[in-house]
Each structure stands twice: as C-alpha cells, then as structure tokens.
Amino acid sequence: MKFAVLVFPGSNCDIDAVKAVEDVLGQPVDTVWHTTADLSDYDCILVPGGFSYGDYLRSGALARFSPVMEAVKREAEKGKFVIGICNGFQILTESGLLPGALRHNDHLQFRCEISPLIVENADTAFTSDYKKGDVINIPIAHGEGSYYADEETIAKLNANNQVVFRYFECDPNGSIERIAGICNEAGNVLGMMPHPERAVHEWLGSADGKALFTSILKSWEGRQRA
C-alpha cells in the first residue's frame, strides 16, 4: 500500500507522518511537494499538520489553493483514502472536502497535551481496529481547533455517523459537541485535530494512534481482495 504525505510550505508534521507509516506499517511512503498535480499512484493521501503558509489569514486558507489539492479532490472522488490531521483537517474543511470550519480555541491559547478521545464510529476504514466507545489517548497541538458547523450540518453528521472521534471528559477548545474528528459521507475522507502519528510508541506518551494506521492498511487489503 502506497502512502503520500503532502508537503506545503510551512508543513511541519510531514516527517512525523512519514515516520509513523514506516514504524507502524512498514509500507512505502513518499513526501509529495505541494506543486505536484498527480497523485494517482497513491492509495492513501495524508495531509499533515503544521502551519501551511504560516496559517496566515486563516489556518488552511492559503494551502487549499495549492495545485496538489485539485489532485486530492480527484483521488477522493475516486474513493481513495484521505486523512487530514490538524492543519490537514483545516485544509480539508477550507477546500470543502469536509463540512464545517475550525475556529480559534475558545480560550484563545494554543494547547498541546495528550487528550483522551472516545471512538464514536469504529466502522470506518480508519477506525476498524478500535471498538466503538474505546477511550484512546492522542496528543493535540493546535490554536485553531474549535470545530464549528451550523445546526443542520451537525444533525446530518450525527445522523450519518460521520462523527468519528469526540473529546472525552475534557473540552480542549470549545468544539461543538466536542467533535474531534469527522469523515465525509462516503467514509473515505477523515479529518481530525488530534495527532495519531504522535502516538505510535509508548515512549512518546501513548501508542493508541497505531490502530488508526493498521485500520487503514486492513481496509485497503480488504478492498484489494474484493
């Protein structure tokens, strides 16, 4: 299974994503520069965290116009797996691949800590190695991670089971309904503020993020067999 990790000017969790794929899955992974227009070689596209374009104006706002984002849209429409983590999630909402928006944290500070999440939907391609209701420890590190969508959209997300993770017994940023991660209707695009790639070894403070990577590999293998 071949992974692409996108690199925008200002991305800084790209290397971490590469290391996580290597350490957890041992699958091939390339970093792909934001000017690349073709991603058809890849089975999973990771939009990593960081501060693309300095997060100027709004986080993710400038990155969404990079040429590579057209290719991401195309591959997503084909059903390829796309994961946006942190800044990647912001880029995916800005580009309309996922609904809603990420606002400034309600306390207005950047917040970095290991945060408990509850797995709301364990039936996605990204979460099959978790169980619904699992509480997992995953680091967060963001200043603009307060998820917002209007009532109608939230209702739809809930009805379609698109909320994948919620913050558990803590509220690090004022997200509506403590939403920490969502997927699109088709279930092949995931966006989340917490960083699973930072939770892949016990010595990093948690290894609970590994199952997200193993889930994707299994889903892909399942598709290959089908």
Place this chain on the structure above:
Amino acid sequence: MRNEPTPQQIAEEKIYRTFGLNDEEYTKIVSLMGRQPNYVETGIYSVMWSEHCSYKSSRPVLKKFPTQAPHVLQGPGENAGIIDIGDNLAVSFKIESHNHPSAIEPYQGAATGVGGIIRDVFTMGARPIALLNSLRFGEIEGPDNAHNRYLFNNVVAGIAGYGNCIGIPTVGGEVVFDDRYKYNPLVNAMCVGLLTHDEIATGTASGVGNPVLAVGARTGRDGIHGATFASTEDPHSKERSAVQVGDPFMEKLLLEACLELIASGAVVGIQDMGAAGLTSSSAEMASRAGSGLELDMLKVPRREEGMTPYELMLSESQERMLVVMEMGKEHIAEEIFQKWNLEATVIGRVTDDGMLRLKEGDEVVAEMIVTTLVDDAPVYHRPSARPSYLDQTLEFDPASITAPADLNATLHTLLRTPTIASKEYVYQQYDSMVRTSTAVRPGSDAAVVTIRGTRKALAMCTDGNGRYVYLNPRRGGQHAIAEAARNVVCSGGKPLAVTDCLNYSSPEKPEIFYQFEESCAGMSEACVVLATPVISGNVSLYNQSNDLDIYPTPIIGMVGLVEDVDHITTQTFKSAGNHVLLVGPSDTAGISGSEYLRVVHGLTAGDAPALDLHVEKAVQTAVLTAIQSGYVRAAHDLAEGGLAVAVAESAIGGKLGAQLELNTNQRLDEVLFGEAGSRILVEVAPEALAAVEAIFAKEGVSSTVLGTLGGDALEIRVNGETVISEKVAELESTWRGAIPCLMN
C-alpha cells in the same frame, strides 16, 4: 544629496553621542580611519562598538571561562558552539536574550528572540531539534500587577507562536517571578540542533572574488539601532523603532532552504543577520577570514523605496542571512531559494584588502578597515567593588525566624507560589511534541529528545537562580552550573557542555561589575569540576530601570548525552512499595536564601545555600551510574522549596503517596524547606536497594532511605512526629491550580 549630517557636523555638533559613542571612542575612530567618519560609517562603528556587539565590558571576564575539552568541536566565537556526541554526530546549541524588546512589545520581542536563536543554530549547519527558554517577570498576584501578567502572558504566547509555527518543539525552560524583574523582564531563548561532523558550516567570508548573497526576507526600515538599544539603560524611554515583527513562516522556509544549500557543499560561509543586521554579519564574516568585502547597497533587496545605505546597513529586519558561495555557483543558491519561494541576491564580493567597502553603484559610500570594526573595539576593565548590601544580607540569623506551626499549610503556600507552582499553564501553549522525538516533555527536571536511528538521546535544561547570585555572587555562579548539570543527570544524561546567558544590571556600577565578575568566576570553577566547558553564550547588561537593578541572573543552558534510551528517567514516582532515598548530604540545607524565607517570611537574606563542588560531582556521578545500571525508577533534584516540595512534585506527577521518616537535629523548616546543592531524590525498588547503596558507597556519597511509596497521601515524620500529612490530590490541586487561578 541626502539630508544626512556631514562628517564635520558629526564631529562639531557631537552627533556621534546620539549614536551611543562617547568622545573618547569617537576620537579613537578618527585616528583609526585617519579622517572623520561620515554618517554611515559613524553608524556602523557605533553598532559594532556597542556593548551588544563588542562585549566591551564583559570580554575580559568571558575570556576566563573554560572552553576546551576533547569533545568540543566549536567553542565560543561562532554563531553557536558544537560538541561531539560520537558516531559522527554533533550537537550545536546556544542561548540568547531578548529582554529589552520584550519589555515593550512582549509578543513580538519574545517571538523574534526565538527566531534569532534558531538562525544561530541552523547557520552552523545543524537541524534545530529543540527549543528551551528561561523567563523572569515581576510578581503576578493582585490588582497592581496587571502589567506583569500582560508581559508574562504575551511573552509566553510569542515564544509559542514562533516555535509552534516553525515546527521545532519547545521542550523545557523555567519561569521565576520576583519584583526585581518588574521593569526588566528577562526572556532568554535557547536552541539545540543536530548535525553530522561533515555538515558543520561557519561564518567565514573567504576566497577572493567569491560572491556574497543576501538571502531570505527583504530589508525594511525596522529595528534600526536595535543593538545600541539593547546596550542602553531604559528600554521604555529609548528609541522604539527597534521592535520588529517576526515571520516564523518565512523562517521555516529559510531554514529548509539554508540546510539544503549547505548540503550542496557550495557554501563558503554563512551567518545570520541578527543584531546590527548587515553591518555585523558582514564585518564578522570578513574578520574571521581575514578578508575584505565589497557590497553594493543598490543590490540589497528592500521592502521600501528610497532606503539609504545607512538604513540598509543598520536595519534589523528579521529572517535574513548573509551567504558566501563558491564563485560560479551562485545559481545553486538561486535555484534552491526559488523552490522555497525565497530570494537570494548577489550583493557583493569577497576582497583581499581587508576593507569593508560599501558602494552605491560606482560611488563608494563607506570604507572601513574590518579589523578596526571588530578587533579594535574598545575594551573596558570596569572597576569592581564588593556590594555593601552583602554586609546586611550576611548578617541574617536563622534563629531570628520562628518556624510556622502548621507545616501542611506552609507546604501549600510554597506549592501555590508561582515560582514553584506547576508551569503547565506555560508549557501547554508550546508544541513540545512536534518531530515526534520528545521522550521527556516539560514537567520533569530536564527534557529528553531522542536521536532517530540510534539508541542515544539528549537531555537538556535551562537553570539559574538570581537570588543565590545576589546573596553570594561566586557561590551563586557555582549553583547555576551545578543545578543545571544535576537536572541533566536526573534525566539520565551525562552533562557535556554549557551555554550561558548573562543577565545583569549596569556594568558601569562597580558593585554590579563585582557581581558579574565573581559569578562568572564561580561558574568557571563549577564548569571545571563538572567537566562541562562553555561553548557559547550571550550577555545582556543594563537590565535596570527606575533605580531597580535586576538580580544578577546568569542562566545556564546545559546539554547532556543519554547513552541509551533505556536510561531515560523522569522525576515522577512510579510504584507503590518502592523506596525513596535522599542522595547527598542530609544536614547542609538551610533557610538562608531560600524560596521559603522569601515567600513565608518576606526575606531575601543570608548566604546563598551550601554547595561543595566536589560533593556535587560525586553525587552526580553516583546517581548517573545508578541510573545507567538500571536501578533507578525516578530521580528528582531538590531545588526551590527543598525536600518537601521535591517529594510533593514527584508524588503529584506519579499520583502516588509516600510515607517518609527522618531523624535529625535540624529545625523543622530547615529539614522540610531548606535549600542546598548536591541533593537528589531517587526511587528504587526494594530488590535493588543494596546494589544502589553499594554504588553510592563506592562513590563516597551518603544516602538515606527516607521511606516507602504507597497510598494516596504524603506523610512526613520527623523524629517520630508527623509534620506533613496531606492527600496528594489536595497538593496537586494547589500546585496545578495556582497560575491559572492568577491568570484567568
């Protein structure tokens, strides 16, 4: 013609004084040049000869630091020092102050401080892997201290804003609150980078004809005369143009582009344009190579039209570097920088005539001998006199103090003190995990960052106690080094080398110069005993306002090597049933100079706490050996607040109680809250106790079993009487809640 004063006007109207040059210095410039300097030249001499760039007051003292050891690859004098850690790997690090800008624009002042220190490290060819900082503010309690809270809040946000954006984890630091710093907060930032031996780059401009490039951001009118500004007394009343806005995004691109460029092998020399911008970078690069430079001001990329050579040379716009390339390889730089959407522009050439020559097209606008800018800068041997306050502070008699009756309450009081309380409020604003190499995050004695592909890791911390130095400059200096090294040892690292940031008031006052000289001598002594040479550093003087001098505050950045990731140790208690030992002398702690005396009795008095460097060395060796042998489950040094606070911190972190028992002739407040060097708390499993005690005995270090871990309360009995008994959860809520409660 430009509306600039003529050389004659500068001389006759003594305009040079407004640049911070005194009459004597001006006369010396005239005689070195053999003529009167014009406006640009006067500006250039004034910044090169400012305290900030020339170290004219501090140089004679700094020369005495021990700087050599077989593992030192680059000592002081370059942008950052470098040490060898084996396997062809090397570590570059440095600390720097941004005190004055932070006092007037805390967010940007702190942010650009971080930006500057990162550039110092990546110019050496190193990939920055960690940031640390050390901060001092006035008290933040109560309605009168809103400004201190504002400074604290915005400095922290500025450090976070820059470090988080550029993607380098901020892994450690310290914050101290004391009204001595209310007009002059201290903001010291440290960066640590990793490189291989063959990647080392330096700031030299050699090779006649080689092109000189300005790369990165364009030059604007910001920050003109910042270096001079940093060397004057009162930041508030001085020229305010010296504050710049940082652009961490630009710096991230610059960092990647520069490392790629250095890897190309075509770079002759590279240096960041920090204080005094193009002036100091060009003069210093030429000076190191013994060469000259010719620069065309018209070619310098600028943000604004109509900028004069004076403005271009003195601007301190951020995120810029000066690069000398091999002749004919300019295109390599241009291509790499284009990929990163940055500019790289040839602005001049290296010459062999030893001149710094500035032109506008064909017209020479300034011409100075490089050595006169750098080597002939004045050196002042400032008079030094033992401060008279020492007579009073040393008279303090601990017997004049009555120990409080309710020691539980006293422990809470100390845990609530912002200097001791949890700094989570601060470090949760820092991304401490990006790069996924941080094995020990903020909240333990020293942070630990792993090195991918090896079993090695680096332990690092910043430390300094201005009150100790104030009360006993020499011993205070020793403490600074000893405590920093002790913190590294507690995390499982062998201390390797030091970077220092020397923050003091005006060196022109003999009593301050005494503090400076003596504390540096103390640091040197400790560096020699602990085998940790000084490889880089920075000096910040004139930290005084409204007749209030800061405490003499040398801040130490220490880096150590963890040989194997299995040795990584934290300060939190791990398992019930394990023993807690106090390693080091058990009867030296006193209340003199302690945080307890300050907080509970409102006194800063007495001598600095006890410290014997040879005992210190033995304790550190013993504990490191025990850690490396795999016997130590937790280690925590005893610092502010003494034994009781250290035990409480380890208990809180581990959410685990402890039952301890001491027998002593000392007073209760001395035993519980007294301070002294060379003391480390360790947790050891019962089956390892004998082996650990054997190691300590072999090193000639005393150790005492204090008791056992377990339950949910901290209980301390002294001579059979229970003096502390409190639920760990209660201690935790006091300690964790203190700063948020003051800030929100």
Place this chain on the structure above:
Amino acid sequence: MMIARIHVTLKASVLDPQGSAVTKSLHALGYDEVTDVRIGKYLEIKIDTTDKAVAEERITEMCEKLLANTVIEKYEFVLMEA
C-alpha cells in the same frame, strides 16, 4: 489605482471568544461602560485598476474564494480611489 477596505467579521451566530476576552479585560481596567466587543479582520488591498465595476467584481471574488470563510464569516467592503 484603487483601494478596497474590507471588513471580515464572524457571523452573529458564531461565538467571538476574542471579543469576550477583550470585554473582560476592559472591565478589569475599569471601563464598565463597555457592553460588547466584536473583533474581526480589516484588510486594505491596493489594486492596479481604474474601473470600479471590474474592481468590485474582482474583490467580491477574492472575498468569496479566499478572504472570508463564509461558513463562519461575513464580509463587506468599500472601494475608493487611492
């Protein structure tokens, strides 16, 4: 040459934590008469054109595409000769 002065503000239905924080700080400083603060972005864009209608169209486009996120923000602008 024309200048567009653009205001981008949060929609009324979206909480403005920055505004609330500033209100609190102003109260702490004794400005009790302050009853509400809303904070938004202000952009000044210089464009090299003289045709007001074209400028208006282009600026609207920039706002819709980039300058505002219409999920949470609204925008308004005025155009003037530079």
Place this chain on the structure above:
Amino acid sequence: MMIARIHVTLKASVLDPQGSAVTKSLHALGYDEVTDVRIGKYLEIKIDTTDKAVAEERITEMCEKLLANTVIEKYEFVLMEA
C-alpha cells in the same frame, strides 16, 4: 448607547507577514492587479454613554492602553449612535 468602530493596523514601516503571504496567494490565483495587502484588526465596541466627548476620550484611552501597542501599531476610530 454608542458604537466605536476601531481599526488597528501595523505602522507602515513594520513588516506585515500576513499581508505579504496573502498578496503572494492572490497573485498565484491570478489576481495580478493586487499590488499590496495590509491586514489589521477591526473592533466594534458598544459603550453605554450618550456623551460623545467622553466616549471619545475613553475609547482613545482604551486604544492606547489595551487595544493597540503603539510601538508597532496605529489606530483610528469613528464613533456613532447605536
């Protein structure tokens, strides 16, 4: 009740990294006519007073003390009846 509409912007000589980044993006999107973008803050403050002179004095004070740092920023405002 009155409303103050306040603009806080960076002084002309101070670098505006946001503005530069947005200019570049607009160019990349084909808005070549854009020659400069400066980004600042916009505040709307409601104050419970009817005396314009007093309001003016108080708002000036708030700007000087809290809303702008005049080392790098400048401010201007207009007052109107709410």
